[in-house]
Amino acid sequence: MNILITGISSFIGCNVGRHLSGAGHNVYGTVRNRAKLSGQYKWLKKGFIHELGDLPDLVMFEGVDLLIHFVHDFRPGRSEVNIRGTQELCLAAKKGGVDRQIFVSSYSARQDAVSEYGKTKYALESFFSEENGIILRPGLVLGNGGLFKRMVRLVLNFPVLPLLDGGVRPVPIIDVDTLCQAISVIVKYELHESKEFNLFHHELVSLKYLLSQTRLVAERKTLFVNFPSKLLLVPLEFLQKMGIRIPISTDNVRGYIVNKDDMYPSQLGRILPDVPTVDLMISKAISQILEGSICQ
Ligand SMILES: NC(=O)c1ccc[n+]([C@@H]2O[C@H](COP(=O)([O-])OP(=O)(O)OC[C@H]3O[C@@H](n4cnc5c(N)ncnc54)[C@H](OP(=O)(O)O)[C@@H]3O)[C@@H](O)[C@H]2O)c1
Numbered sequence: 001m002n003i004l005i006t007g008i009s010s011f012i013g014c015n016v017g018r019h020l021s022g023a024g025h026n027v028y029g030t031v032r033n034r035a036k037l038s039g040q041y042k043w044l045k046k047g048f049i050h051e052l053g054d055l056p057d058l059v060m061f062e063g064v065d066l067l068i069h070f071v072h073d074f075r076p077g078r079s080e081v082n083i084r085g086t087q088e089l090c091l092a093a094k095k096g097g098v099d100r101q102i103f104v105s106s107y108s109a110r111q112d113a114v115s116e117y118g119k120t121k122y123a124l125e126s127f128f129s130e131e132n133g134i135i136l137r138p139g140l141v142l143g144n145g146g147l148f149k150r151m152v153r154l155v156l157n158f159p160v161l162p163l164l165d166g167g168v169r170p171v172p173i174i175d176v177d178t179l180c181q182a183i184s185v186i187v188k189y190e191l192h193e194s195k196e197f198n199l200f201h202h203e204l205v206s207l208k209y210l211l212s213q214t215r216l217v218a219e220r221k222t223l224f225v226n227f228p229s230k231l232l233l234v235p236l237e238f239l240q241k242m243g244i245r246i247p248i249s250t251d252n253v254r255g256y257i258v259n260k261d262d263m264y265p266s267q268l269g270r271i272l273p274d275v276p277t278v279d280l281m282i283s284k285a286i287s288q289i290l291e292g293s294i295c296q
Pocket residue numbers: 006007008009010011012013031032033050051052069070071072073074104105106107137138139140141142145146147148
């Protein structure tokens with residue numbers, strides 16, 4: 001199968017692209033910066049330049065059987081660009097003959113989402129449902145990238161950290177290798193019984209458990225101090241407004257505050273016969289971060 005992945009340089013997109021290539025597919029990808037294509041991904045058959053919001057070049061859809069949308073602009077205030085840019089890409093690909101499309105959404109996507117991220121993903125889910133697309137909802141993806149890597153770095157670098165509201169809220173997780181395996185199965189389905197796949201371990205862990213396991217595996221002595229999340233939002237908002245880059249954004253905190261354990265049921269066990277334990281997922285991902293293993 002010829003598969004086009006938008007955001008091939010993303011943490012997850014790269015891992016998925018490499019995995020699908022290893023499984024025998026021809027993988028094409030988009031980046032927004034040509035320098036990212038300079039021989040970095042040996043398995044990539046074709047690379048294209050595309051920035052969200054630009055007019056899509058129909059050449060990139062030639063011969064493509066399946067398009068997977070990974071690109072997301074995480075900067076605050078980019079909701080409109082994400083929604084419009086992704087919609088335009090979807091419609092242009094359809095015009096170019098690509099009827100099968102997968103949108104990578106998130107566990108945070110919901111009608112009553114409070115974070116910009118959750119609202120944006122929900123708006124795009126509604127669009128892709130109408131366009132007969134397939135929706136994937138991964139939990140927090142564990143591996144050497146994304147939000148999890150930034151969380152682990154905090155544990156590695158700081159002796160004391162605030163634990164949001166005691167860290168009791170549930171966090172759905174999936175390690176990047178298991179996610180790649182699940183997507184590899186999903187892309188092979190010809191006719192989908194289901195158009196939505198919730199991809200995370202059926203056992204939701206608490207933030208406290210996730211951070212404590214991180215501390216244990218990384219052999220650190222970090223002290224976690226209970227801290228009200230609403231109080232943390234104030235300094236984070238200030239730093240963001242000052243343009244200071246922070247590892248955990250106000251949007252991340254807002255998304256966590258509304259996490260519940262009954263939002264979406266996990267479907268991972270239906271897709272993969274053998275799902276690793278949550279402890280195995282966590283320890284493997286931390287080892288990848290400590291070893292600095294990067295996708296290329
Ligand atoms: N990480 C997680 O835990 C997680 C969980 C659930 C769902 N997801 C979803 O999975 C996808 C990938 O996430 P990730 O963690 O791998 O993110 P990431 O590493 O930050 O990658 C984001 C990608 O989007 C591209 N991008 C950003 N703004 C763009 C723009 N304006 N125009 C074109 N491309 C742009 C980036 O390109 P550059 O490389 O040039 O910056 C990069 O390829 C996202 O849709 C995310 O919402 C992630």
